[in-house]
Amino acid sequence: MNGRLRGATTAxxxxxxLVALWELAKWLLPAAGVTVGDTRILPRTDDAAMPHVWTVLARLGAPEVAGAADPRSVGAAVAGGALVTLGLALGGLVLGGIGGTLLAVLMQRFALAEKAVLPYVIASQTVPLIAIAPLVAGWGGRIAIGGWTWEPWAGVMVIASYLAFFPISVGMLRGLTSPRKADVEMFHALAAGWWTTLVRLRLPASVPYLVPAARLAAAAAVVGAIVAEISTGTRGGIGRLIIEYAQSATGDPSQVYAAILGAAVLGLVAAGLVTVLELGLSRYRGATA
Structure with missing residues (x-):
């Protein structure tokens, strides 16, 4: 409990x-920024580029569209979009978690698989996500199985899982290989097979590595979902709101910053939900490598 309280206090x-640094930058830096030659080395800090934090917070309670018959506040729109994106991100986290765990088990079981697959797992994270998203959406649009057709939200979930599987696969691999050689040899001496050693020794030892990896994967899944929504134009999520609000950013920058603030909070919420996993595995918290 004290550790979680310290974590919340730190957050x-x-x-x-961050708020103090934002306001300090507005106060100290020139409103027009600083430019050397044709290169801008310090950004503009006027209200059209960096609105005050309290202006952004106040915008959350303002109507999304002025004069609408059924006005919806910006805060309500951001919250609704964040819930949609959160659901897709968590779905991607589950898919990425399952895939990453199975891949880690495969690499631990077969040394040849680790040598062959791990470099490609690492290299996969160097591919720009903004280039992958349209490809996934295009390929998925051609899938039709029985009466089920590929929906745009499925592509968003797949892209989120693409970012989520990497930290989990690497963290799980490190955890599965963390038991001491003496402990592994003791299991072998007791005639324990690979499966028994995996369940009784390697998986419990991997929990201290899995939990932080899952937090990173949750945040990465949110980023993947938002980028996928922006790249594919999928409606309903907070990524689409960022696009729509950015179109009026020159006249009302606080609105797009409100959506960005919602996206940042969404990432923290997703990472915080991993605490449920941590509580469920709390009896393995003391496991050591």
């Missing part, structure tokens, strides 16, 4: 520090 302190 709040980091947010307060």
């Amino acid at each position: 709040v302190a980091a947010f307060v520090l």
Whole structure:
């Protein structure tokens, strides 16, 4: 409990520090920024580029569309979009978690598989996500199985899982190989097979590595879902809101910053939900490599 309280306190302190640095930059830096030759080395800090934090927060309570018959506040729109994106990100996290865990088990079981697959797993994360998203959407649109056809949200979930599987596969592989050689030899001496050693020794030893990897994967899944929504134009999520609000950013930058703030909070919520996994595996918290 004390550890989680410290973590929450640290997160709040980091947010307060970020707000203070934002306002300090607006106060100290020139409103037009600093340009040397044709290169801008410091950004503009006027209200059209960097609105005050309290202006962004106040915008959350303002109507999304002025004069609408059934006005919806910006905060309600951001919350609704964030819930849609959160569902897709969590779906991608589950898919990526299952795929990453199975891949880690395969690489631990067969040394040849680790040598053959791990370099490609690492290299896969160097491919620009914004280039992959349209390809996934295009390929998925051609899939039709029985009466089921590929929906745009499925592509978003797949792209989210693409970013989520990497930290989980690497973290799980490190955890599965973490038991001491003496412990593994003791299991062999007791005639325990590979499966028994995996379940009784390697998986419990991997929990301290899995939980932080899952937090990283949750945040990565949110990023993947938002980028996929922006790249493919999928409606309903917060990525689409960022696009729509960015179109009016020159006249009302606080609105797009409200959506960006919602996306940042969404990432923290997704990472915080991993605490449920941590509580379920709390009895393995003391497992050591």
